[in-house]
Amino acid sequence: MAGKAEGLVSRDDGKLCHRRLGHLHYGALKILQQITTRLPKGTLTQSDQCKGCTLGMFVKATFHEKDSRATMILERIHTNVCGPFSVASIAKHRYYVIFVDDFSRKCWIFFMQKKSKTYSKFREFKALVEKESRKKVKALRSDNGGEYISDEFKDFWKAEGIRRVLILPITHSRMG
Amino acid sequence: MGVARAMLHDQGLPLHLWVEACNTTVYVQNHCPHRILGMNTPEEAYSGKKPDLSHLRIFHANVYMHVMKDATKKLEPTTEVGIFVGHTDTPHNYRVYFPDIGKTVVRRDIKFQEEKAMKCSLERELHLHADEELLVPKDEL
Numbered sequence A: 001m002a003g004k005a006e007g008l009v010s011r012d013d014g015k016l017c018h019r020r021l022g023h024l025h026y027g028a029l030k031i032l033q034q035i036t037t038r039l040p041k042g043t044l045t046q047s048d049q050c051k052g053c054t055l056g057m058f059v060k061a062t063f064h065e066k067d068s069r070a071t072m073i074l075e076r077i078h079t080n081v082c083g084p085f086s087v088a089s090i091a092k093h094r095y096y097v098i099f100v101d102d103f104s105r106k107c108w109i110f111f112m113q114k115k116s117k118t119y120s121k122f123r124e125f126k127a128l129v130e131k132e133s134r135k136k137v138k139a140l141r142s143d144n145g146g147e148y149i150s151d152e153f154k155d156f157w158k159a160e161g162i163r164r165v166l167i168l169p170i171t172h173s174r175m176g
Numbered sequence B: 001m002g003v004a005r006a007m008l009h010d011q012g013l014p015l016h017l018w019v020e021a022c023n024t025t026v027y028v029q030n031h032c033p034h035r036i037l038g039m040n041t042p043e044e045a046y047s048g049k050k051p052d053l054s055h056l057r058i059f060h061a062n063v064y065m066h067v068m069k070d071a072t073k074k075l076e077p078t079t080e081v082g083i084f085v086g087h088t089d090t091p092h093n094y095r096v097y098f099p100d101i102g103k104t105v106v107r108r109d110i111k112f113q114e115e116k117a118m119k120c121s122l123e124r125e126l127h128l129h130a131d132e133e134l135l136v137p138k139d140e141l
Helices: A013-020 A026-035 A051-056 A115-133 A151-160 B002-011 B015-029 B042-047 B114-135
Strands: A077-082 A095-101 A107-112 A139-142 A163-166 B062-066 B079-087 B094-098 B103-107 B110-113
Touching: A013 A026, A077 A115, A095 A115, A095 B015, A107 A115, A107 B015, A115 A151, B002 B015, B002 B114, B015 B079, B015 B094, B062 B094, B062 B114, B079 B103, B110 B114
Parallel strands: A077 A139, A139 A163
Antiparallel strands: A077 A095, A095 A107, B062 B079, B062 B110, B079 B094, B094 B103
16 A cells, blocks of 8 residues: 555554654544545544653643632632832832632732731731621632741631632642 | 833833832722623622722822911912822822822822823823834834
8 A cells, every 4th residue: 555654564554644744633634634645544543542642742731710700709719929029119018919809800909018918918808808798708719829828827717717729839820 | 010010111100109000000900891790890790889980090190289277387388299199999089199208198189180191101102112213223224
């Protein structure tokens, strides 16, 4: 058969094409067979796993945002700390912490001189919004920054019954 | 943060005002339409009330404020001049910055003069374009 490699007669033609065409995926191979001539016949199936592809083409899992929206205000709060800024403000602030309500997307910003103030700013924020809306903060979603995993924060979480969602390291697209 | 940067560089402000710029950004964006909310504003989604935007002003607009009578002598001017640098949670209460003494205060009795800030922004735009023309290599002209 034309185009077949010598000594590989017993091998699957589909696998051969996959390798010849730079590890092209099986969907494209099927199309290629229809729009070109003299390509060895045989198709790859999804169960065919090529070691090279597994090692070289593994990609990050896609992030499905739709399944994770809150249904009421304060159900989930996203938070992050930013800084230190090279220029301090008039009141010597170098950091800010931002809280975003997942349902309404409303933001609250607090400025800090030290990162360790995050805990007290969170308590301030919580008291403010809970009194204002008469609803309770149910979950707080943050990264693994030291300011969020401190002992006082952990104790507060447990005491108040707030569900904490720490996102996995280096997956910042999951931050709200 | 991008909005805050734009506010600062639009008017050529000193960078230590980033706190006020960030604060204003959050306030303004809470009153802007959001795609995820079907172009509703976060403020309305949160409180259920339609926000009133009559009090929004250009960041860094000049403001004139009334000085309390007790604080001035008879013939001294009864107004102070400052710079608008943000809102407070109460509408029509504004944060005002005094560059001379480097202080920010919250004031209510204010008259705005946005023309100067607007003019400054437009002039800076022209200035930037003039710089771009200079960057074009001569042999391309």
